[in-house]
Amino acid sequence: MARQAALKWKERRIPASSSKALDKLTSFRPRRLDVLLDLPAAITGESDLSLPDLSAFPTPVEKAQRLLEVAAAIEHGLMVQYLYSGYGLAVPNSPVLGIAVEEMSHLMTVQNLLRVIGKGPHFERQDFGTPVSEDERLFPFDLLLEPLSKVSLAKYVVAESPKDVPTGVDTGLMKRIVDLATQGTAGLGVNRVGSLYALLGAVFGSEQLLLEKAAGGDPWYVLVNEVAAQAASEYGGRDRLHLPDATFVSTSDAAQASDAEWDRSKVGPIDEFRVHTVNSRLSALEALRDISLQGEGPSGLANEVSHFLRFYTIFKTFFGPDGAGTAPPIGVANVPRGTRIVIDEASPDPNVISNPAAARWARLADCRYALLLGFLEQHLTMPKPDRVFLQGWAFAEMFAVKKLARLLPQMQRGAAGQPLVAAMPFNLPPWHGQSPSWSDLEHVLESADREIVGIQTAGGITDEQQRILGHLASADRNKLSDIRARQTGGTTRRKLDRVREILDWGAGTGDPQHLGSSPTIPDANQGRFWNLPLNEIKQTSVFGQNVIEVPADGGDPLLVSMLRSGMMPRGRPPLPADSEEFTILEEWIRKGCPDESI
Numbered sequence: 001m002a003r004q005a006a007l008k009w010k011e012r013r014i015p016a017s018s019s020k021a022l023d024k025l026t027s028f029r030p031r032r033l034d035v036l037l038d039l040p041a042a043i044t045g046e047s048d049l050s051l052p053d054l055s056a057f058p059t060p061v062e063k064a065q066r067l068l069e070v071a072a073a074i075e076h077g078l079m080v081q082y083l084y085s086g087y088g089l090a091v092p093n094s095p096v097l098g099i100a101v102e103e104m105s106h107l108m109t110v111q112n113l114l115r116v117i118g119k120g121p122h123f124e125r126q127d128f129g130t131p132v133s134e135d136e137r138l139f140p141f142d143l144l145l146e147p148l149s150k151v152s153l154a155k156y157v158v159a160e161s162p163k164d165v166p167t168g169v170d171t172g173l174m175k176r177i178v179d180l181a182t183q184g185t186a187g188l189g190v191n192r193v194g195s196l197y198a199l200l201g202a203v204f205g206s207e208q209l210l211l212e213k214a215a216g217g218d219p220w221y222v223l224v225n226e227v228a229a230q231a232a233s234e235y236g237g238r239d240r241l242h243l244p245d246a247t248f249v250s251t252s253d254a255a256q257a258s259d260a261e262w263d264r265s266k267v268g269p270i271d272e273f274r275v276h277t278v279n280s281r282l283s284a285l286e287a288l289r290d291i292s293l294q295g296e297g298p299s300g301l302a303n304e305v306s307h308f309l310r311f312y313t314i315f316k317t318f319f320g321p322d323g324a325g326t327a328p329p330i331g332v333a334n335v336p337r338g339t340r341i342v343i344d345e346a347s348p349d350p351n352v353i354s355n356p357a358a359a360r361w362a363r364l365a366d367c368r369y370a371l372l373l374g375f376l377e378q379h380l381t382m383p384k385p386d387r388v389f390l391q392g393w394a395f396a397e398m399f400a401v402k403k404l405a406r407l408l409p410q411m412q413r414g415a416a417g418q419p420l421v422a423a424m425p426f427n428l429p430p431w432h433g434q435s436p437s438w439s440d441l442e443h444v445l446e447s448a449d450r451e452i453v454g455i456q457t458a459g460g461i462t463d464e465q466q467r468i469l470g471h472l473a474s475a476d477r478n479k480l481s482d483i484r485a486r487q488t489g490g491t492t493r494r495k496l497d498r499v500r501e502i503l504d505w506g507a508g509t510g511d512p513q514h515l516g517s518s519p520t521i522p523d524a525n526q527g528r529f530w531n532l533p534l535n536e537i538k539q540t541s542v543f544g545q546n547v548i549e550v551p552a553d554g555g556d557p558l559l560v561s562m563l564r565s566g567m568m569p570r571g572r573p574p575l576p577a578d579s580e581e582f583t584i585l586e587e588w589i590r591k592g593c594p595d596e597s598i
Contacts, residue, residue: 051199051234052138060243063235064203065119070138071196072110072122077143078159078193079103080125080426085148087405087424090331095314096148098272099307101265105273106291111380112256113204113287116278117247120435121380123373125428127339140191141181145426146337148329153315154180158190160308162296169312176323177315197292202228204284206242213285220289245281253277254384261391264508266571270304333409335423343425350414358411358422360455365404367448368472370429372397374436374444381435389493392501396475398509399528403468438487445480449473467521471531475500493598495588496534502581503530507569516542534595548589560586 057063082100089096111121127143140159146152158181165171181190201224202210214225232241256277265273272294276287297306305313319325336342342352343362353362372394379390405424413420431440452469455461461469478500481492507528514526518540529540529547540547547559555561562568563575563582575582588594 051231054235058240060203060239060241061117061247063241064117064200064243064247065114067196067200067203068110068114068117068119069122069124071200072107072114073124073126074139074193074196075103075107075110076123076125077127077139079107081143081145081152082156083405084145084335084423084426085152088147088333088335088409089329090333095310099310102272102294102307105262105275106294108257108262108376109274109276109278109287109291112253112276112278113200113284115256115380116249116253116284117243118249121377123377124432138191138196140193142339144337144339145341145423147332147335149332150315150319150326150328151180151183153311153318154178155190157181157308157311157315159193160295160306160311161192162194162308163192166297166309169309170321173316173321173323177312192296194292194296197288198224198227199231201285201288201292202231203241204243204281204288206245206281207232207238209281209285220292221285224285243281248280248284253279255380257380264395264505264569264572266508266510267573272304333421333423334419335409335421336413340427341423341425350418350420352414353422353425354414355412355422357455357458357460358408358413360451360458361404361408361411362422362425364448364451364455365401365408365424366427366429367444367451368397368400368404369424369426370444371441371448372401373429374431374441377436378441389497389501392505393479395508396500396504396531399504399507399511400468400472402509403511407465407468438483442480442483442487445476445483448476449480452476463521463524467525467527470520471528474533475531491598495594495596495598496537498598499585499588500530502575502585504528506563506572506575506581508572510569510572512568512570514542516540516544516547534593538593548593550590557589560589 052067054063054066057066079100082096082103086094086096086100107123114120114122125143126139141155144152154177157177161174165174178190198220201220205213205224205228207228210221210225210228213221228238228241232238235241257275258277259273259275262275263271263273274290274294276283276290278284278287293306294304295307297308315323318329336351336353338351341362342349343354343359343366344352345354345356345359347354353359375390375394375397379387379394382390401424408422408424411422412418413422429436429440429444431437452473456466456469478492478497482497485492512527514529515524516526516529517523518526518529518532519536520532526540526542529542530537532540538546538548542558545558548557550557556564559568563585564577566574569575
């Protein structure tokens with residue numbers, strides 16, 4: 001994750017003879033948001049195409065790597081900003097959060113594209129890199145964690161927008177949205193995300209393949225083919241632009257994330273969370289096309305609504321069909337606003353999380369976010385057998401991030417009496433810019449343990465908060481033991497750990513409501529009870545029945561029955577009864593839940 005040089009824009013004038021074919025390319029010009037509305041047409045018939053200055057990256061592989069790292073930083077940044085604003089809403093299932101989840105699938109697909117060209121994962125973010133000027137960035141806008149507002153929504157609409165205003169979208173309203181977005185960036189404007197993916201398509205394509213795909217009339221391929229023609233001229237020829245065939249590592253899919261592994265999103269009529277594995281030039285192009293179209297539309301899936309149209313609809317819902325509304329969105333919490341969310345108990349700054357209780361929870365939240373990023377990167381670089389448990393660990397952290405991101409806006413940010421609340425900070429881990437080591441992850445788990453102990457010692461927490469902390473502490477002890485062993489080539493993993501990983505993965509980020517009882521949580525929601533210590537799991541009951549006890553008639557124990565029937569995981573893809581995961585879990589329970597090593 002080493003930082004690279006920034007990219008600078010370089011303007012190119014396209015003559016009138018070519019400008020008609022390049023109408024869609026005008027949106028490449030940074031800060032020229034008026035082209036979104038085709039205002040005004042150039043009198044000369046000429047048009048501008050801006051391409052990044054890639055002189056520091058002379059080979060196609062170097063160009064692909066740098067552009068993909070920018071794309072990864074963009075997807076990561078958008079995901080975090082959407083999560084931050086979405087969790088700052090009182091609405092439990094805000095559509096903003098749904099879009100954020102899909103940005104996660106884009107981020108993972110970009111990692112796969114890096115892997116197919118033999119490069120490592122990249123989980124950096126714009127705000128944690130070296131600051132760059134407006135003329136040196138490809139980002140849509142400078143990252144800002146802020147509550148949902150008219151201006152922030154306008155920025156999101158424009159960043160996800162297509163070049164041409166789609167049918168059904170009010171042109172006058174779009175002009176107002178563009179003006180607001182520009183105001184929100186101090187006049188610097190908002191760059192469209194789709195522009196970068198079109199340029200990536202030119203790099204990943206070949207001259208022949210792009211010509212063939214464009215001849216079929218697909219608008220995205222027509223655009224990419226034209227971008228490639230101009231980019232080849234700008235960068236010194238096709239051999240300096242297109243990746244050679246030998247670049248594509250056909251066996252690299254073993255080091256990639258797959259949709260089957262990572263799509264534990266809510267079951268719905270449309271598969272909106274799509275992670276693409278890539279093993280060829282064509283599959284890479286299709287992945288880039290899908291990311292671009294899911295953002296700006298029209299999607300290749302029937303009835304799928306693009307991110308652009310969803311944000312546009314949210315904007316109209318909050319501010320009226322003409323966008324003239326001025327009242328803040330209903331249910332927006334007064335969370336901090338900034339490029340970094342600072343945690344400092346000694347600070348008098350009202351924008352800083354300084355309340356001691358909130359500060360401890362915020363630091364714990366940053367630990368969970370750090371672990372999530374670390375486990376994701378380790379998953380993409382470790383041998384296949386180890387990737388299985390890291391996948392389960394990552395999903396456990398996604399759930400923890402979700403719970404803490406919902407909890408923090410309910411906490412006082414500073415001094416008592418102020419109408420200000422805390423928020424999930426989303427600060428990058430100490431190792432950002434480098435790949436995490438087992439030692440790095442050990443230190444974060446130790447920090448998390450200190451924060452949990454500090455919260456519990458201070459007291460004043462609810463039963464639900466105590467359950468969350470208890471589950472985290474129990475799971476962290478097991479992870480910490482194994483991570484320490486791995487630093488000397490060993491492992492402490494036991495069969496219960498594999499069962500926990502399967503259930504954490506199966507539940508995704510779902511929050512199960514298992515009403516029941518256990519030794520430490522009597523007569524209450526047991527949540528993810530499988531994270532309790534083994535002796536407590538054996539004593540846990542849900543709906544009045546022990547979860548792992550085998551009935552006298554040899555039938556299914558309750559946990560197995562809930563999984564087999566699809567009652568669990570609720571709202572997520574079922575765990576097939578003939579799957580390896582189901583078999584592991586059922587056999588372990590029927591053998592009496594032995595405390596054995598793997």
